[in-house]
Amino acid sequence: MFAAREFDLSINASVKEGPLMLCSITAPLALRRSCLLLAVCLLVPHIAFAHSAGDDAAVQVLVEKFFDLYQKRDLDGLMGLWSEKSPDFATSRQRFQQTFAANRIQLKSVSIRKADINKDGATVRTIAEVNAEDVKTGKTVNGFGLMNRTFQFLREDGGWKVWQYVASEERLAKALLTAKTEDERKALLAADKDLVSDELVRALLSEGLRLEDRREYSAALSCYAIAWTLAEQLHYLIGIANALKSMAIVHRLQGHYVQALESYERSLKVSRELGDKKGVAIALNSIGRIHGLRGDYAQAVERLEESLKISREMDDKQGIAGVLLNIGDVHKKQGNYAQALEYFRDSLRISREIGDKRIIASALGSIGLIHKSRGNYSQALKNLQEGLKMFVERGDKRGIAIALHDVGYVHDLQGNYPQALENYQDSLRISR
Known part of the structure; x- marks a missing residue:
């Protein structure tokens, strides 16, 4: 759930990482590669060497090339480093494209924190220090700074390709969830203390x-x-x-x-x-x-x-609209339909002012149910179907399922049983 960030930048600084002063990305290419390789040796003394020294160098070069293309906002070049078989290929390309369009970014430094390389692939954890500005306003963009990112590389066609690029915290979160015991979780946290x-x-x-x-x-x-x-x-x-x-x-x-x-x-x-x-x-x-x-x-x-x-x-108009909807619901449950309708309409008016489709759809559904309770089925269907349309536009499956059920119920009350059955079945299918 973390959007990748891409950048157009000038790079001018280095940071101190533990005992090692990292090379600035403005350093000559050969020196940068040497620094990255040295970083792995010094920072990750436990790395498994069931692979060639050439693998170490190749992985370091790939990390460096990734961030170099990243800073240049070279989308095609960046995606050229990826395996097209990766399940993240299309979504990553879209995220990079969006960020390239929205941000100017200064990559100050990048270093490798951990690396595990074997005959099939490699997992490499990096930390990048990044500053970003909005391309339209020039204002500093939040959410950057020190960013922990983990690469998964695999061997493909005689070389290395990117398989996955995620926030290291996201990766650790998933590992913590799949751990079978509390001791396993503690071990995971101890292994990556800097991510806690x-x-x-x-x-x-x-x-x-x-x-x-x-x-x-x-x-x-x-x-x-x-x-x-x-x-x-x-x-x-x-x-x-x-x-x-x-x-x-x-x-x-x-x-x-x-x-x-x-x-x-x-x-x-x-x-x-x-x-x-x-x-x-x-x-x-x-x-x-x-x-x-x-x-x-x-x-x-x-x-x-x-x-x-x-x-x-x-x-807080969004908050106001949401609370009004809930107060109306309490009155509806007590059979106070006139009061409920007043609250629902106020909620609908405010949510339309701010363009909050979720609350608009919910308010329309609530108004429709009031009309249903009063026996005004034609108006009920009109409101419920309008709300359903908005839930569909939002891709809100839970809202769609509820709205379809409510529409089906009104058809049921009208004796339109084939239509009611269709709505009920659609609601059930989406709910599963």
């Missing part, structure tokens, strides 16, 4: 979200729990709050509302300690939703109104 950082916590949260989207809830919870533990050890409060919030979301999706409330309340406490008003508003909104799902409507409205007040103080 806020960035690793964020990588774990991203990996958890990917699993959550695939409905692999147990794996997602494990990933979030690892992120939470590391964030606690690092005293990374934002990471702690986000990990707890993510765990709560999975518990809610599983219908485990008590656990969800517990995690949300802990996340709320951390957000308050941080003085993070947006985080507080989000946590209160989520807590209100859980109370609504449990049928505790008075408590739900109280928490949602708290969230709405904070969102209005910040002029």
